[in-house]
Amino acid sequence: MLLAGVAANVSGAGIALAQTAASAQTAAGTRIDNVASVTYTVNGTSQTTQSTxxxxxxDRKVNFTVVTAQTGPTQVNLGEQNVFTTFRVTNLTNGTQDFLLDPDQLNLSLGLFPGSDNFDVTGLRAYVDSNNNGRYDPGVDTMTYIDELAPDASATVFVVGNVPDQAGAQYAYNSLHVIAAAGGQSGTQGARLVSTDLNLDGADGTVDIVFADDDSDGALLGDIAxxxxGRAYSGWHVAVNNVALSVAKSARVISDGLGSPNPKAIPGAIVExxxxxxxxxxxxAANGVALRxxxxxxxTYVPGSISIGTPGALxxxxxxxxxxxxxxxxxxxxTDGVTASFDGVTKAVTANVGTVSGGGSVAAAFRVKID
Known part of the structure; x- marks a missing residue:
C-alpha cells in the first residue's frame, strides 16, 4: 500500500525528451578508424604520407522509457484473480538490451487517481506480453524480464495481482520499476548494467556504459535522472462494492394426502x-451467497428435500x-460447487449457492409437512 501523508505531483514517469531515434544512432561497439594524410613536394616531386x-x-548510450499504456485504473471486482495493469517499455539505447522488471505497491503516487489508495493486491508480479495481444494470458505470458529488446522496439508489460475480498476496498496504486540490463544472449536474463565512472578518461578500446535516461520522479519516489x-504508475479500482441482490420467497402446496388435483394446506400436506x-x-457477481x-x-422438515439450481417457471x-x-x-x-444442510436443533435450512453472476439468478427449494 502506498504511503500516506506526503504530497507529490506525478505528471509522468520515464518519458524522455525528444531525441534522435535509437536505430539512427551509431551502434554501441562500432569501431571508428580515422587516418590523416599529408602531401608535400621535394625538388619538384610531389610526395604523400599517411598518419597512424x-x-x-x-560507447553504449543507455536510455529507455516506461509509460502507462492504459487510460485510468483497471476496473476490478472484489475477489477477482489475475487482474492486471498495462505498461510499455521502449528501448532508446544504441544497442539491444535486456530489462529487469520490478513491480511494487510501495512508492508514493498520491493524486494519481481521484480516490486514496486503501488496499493492496496479493501475489504481485510482472510479465511480458508474449503474444502481443495486449491482454494478460495466464500460463502464456510467463516471461518475467524483457529479453533482447532492439533499438526503438517496445515491449508490453503487465503488472498482475489478485484482489482481496476486503470490504470498503476502492483503489490500489501500483508501479512498474524497470532496470536496464545487459543484452547479447537470447533466453538469458542479463545482469544489471553498471555505469562507467564519468570522472575517468574514456577508454578508446572499451565500450563504456553511459546512462542517458533523463526521466526523474525525484529521490523520494525512488528514481533519479x-x-x-525508470518507473511508471497505474492501479486498480473496485468500482462496485455492492450489488442489487434480492431474495423472493414463495410457498406452494405439493400434495395434501387426498389426491386432490388442487391440493390444500391441510394437516399432513406437503408444502414446498x-x-x-x-x-x-x-x-x-455476488460471491459466497448463503441462504438460511x-x-x-x-x-416438520421433509428429509432430503433440498434442491438448488436454475430457477423454473414461477x-x-x-x-x-x-x-x-x-x-x-x-x-x-x-463436487457441484453448492452445498446445503438441515439443522435439527435450530430447525433451519442452510443453502450455500456460491456465486450468482451479474444479471444471474439461482433457486433453492425445500419441503415441509404441515403437522
Missing part, C-alpha cells in the same frame, strides 16, 4: 418453499437443472 590510425569504439532506471435469488447488477431459512412452527417448478442436496453439514464429498 586513430581509433575508438562507440541518469540512473539506468422456494427461495429465488436474483442479482440485478449486470457487471458484478428456519422452518415455521407446526411444520408457481410451477422452483428448480430445474439443479441438484438434490443431502441434509448433513459434511460437504467433503460435494
Amino acid at each position: 590510425t586513430a581509433s575508438f569504439v562507440v 541518469r540512473n539506468g532506471e 418453499y422456494c427461495l429465488l435469488v436474483r442479482n440485478a447488477t449486470l457487471t458484478t 431459512d428456519a422452518i415455521p412452527a407446526r411444520t 408457481g410451477v417448478t422452483c428448480v430445474v437443472n439443479g441438484s438434490t442436496e443431502d441434509d448433513d453439514a459434511d460437504d467433503a464429498g460435494e
Whole structure:
C-alpha cells in the first residue's frame, strides 16, 4: 500500500525528451578508424604520407522509457484473480538490451487517481506480453524480464495481482520499476548494467556504459535522472462494492394426502418453499451467497428435500437443472460447487449457492409437512 501523508505531483514517469531515434544512432561497439594524410613536394616531386590510425569504439548510450499504456485504473471486482495493469517499455539505447522488471505497491503516487489508495493486491508480479495481444494470458505470458529488446522496439508489460475480498476496498496504486540490463544472449536474463565512472578518461578500446535516461520522479519516489532506471504508475479500482441482490420467497402446496388435483394446506400436506435469488447488477457477481431459512412452527422438515439450481417457471417448478442436496453439514464429498444442510436443533435450512453472476439468478427449494 502506498504511503500516506506526503504530497507529490506525478505528471509522468520515464518519458524522455525528444531525441534522435535509437536505430539512427551509431551502434554501441562500432569501431571508428580515422587516418590523416599529408602531401608535400621535394625538388619538384610531389610526395604523400599517411598518419597512424586513430581509433575508438562507440560507447553504449543507455536510455529507455516506461509509460502507462492504459487510460485510468483497471476496473476490478472484489475477489477477482489475475487482474492486471498495462505498461510499455521502449528501448532508446544504441544497442539491444535486456530489462529487469520490478513491480511494487510501495512508492508514493498520491493524486494519481481521484480516490486514496486503501488496499493492496496479493501475489504481485510482472510479465511480458508474449503474444502481443495486449491482454494478460495466464500460463502464456510467463516471461518475467524483457529479453533482447532492439533499438526503438517496445515491449508490453503487465503488472498482475489478485484482489482481496476486503470490504470498503476502492483503489490500489501500483508501479512498474524497470532496470536496464545487459543484452547479447537470447533466453538469458542479463545482469544489471553498471555505469562507467564519468570522472575517468574514456577508454578508446572499451565500450563504456553511459546512462542517458533523463526521466526523474525525484529521490523520494525512488528514481533519479541518469540512473539506468525508470518507473511508471497505474492501479486498480473496485468500482462496485455492492450489488442489487434480492431474495423472493414463495410457498406452494405439493400434495395434501387426498389426491386432490388442487391440493390444500391441510394437516399432513406437503408444502414446498422456494427461495429465488436474483442479482440485478449486470457487471458484478455476488460471491459466497448463503441462504438460511428456519422452518415455521407446526411444520416438520421433509428429509432430503433440498434442491438448488436454475430457477423454473414461477408457481410451477422452483428448480430445474439443479441438484438434490443431502441434509448433513459434511460437504467433503460435494463436487457441484453448492452445498446445503438441515439443522435439527435450530430447525433451519442452510443453502450455500456460491456465486450468482451479474444479471444471474439461482433457486433453492425445500419441503415441509404441515403437522
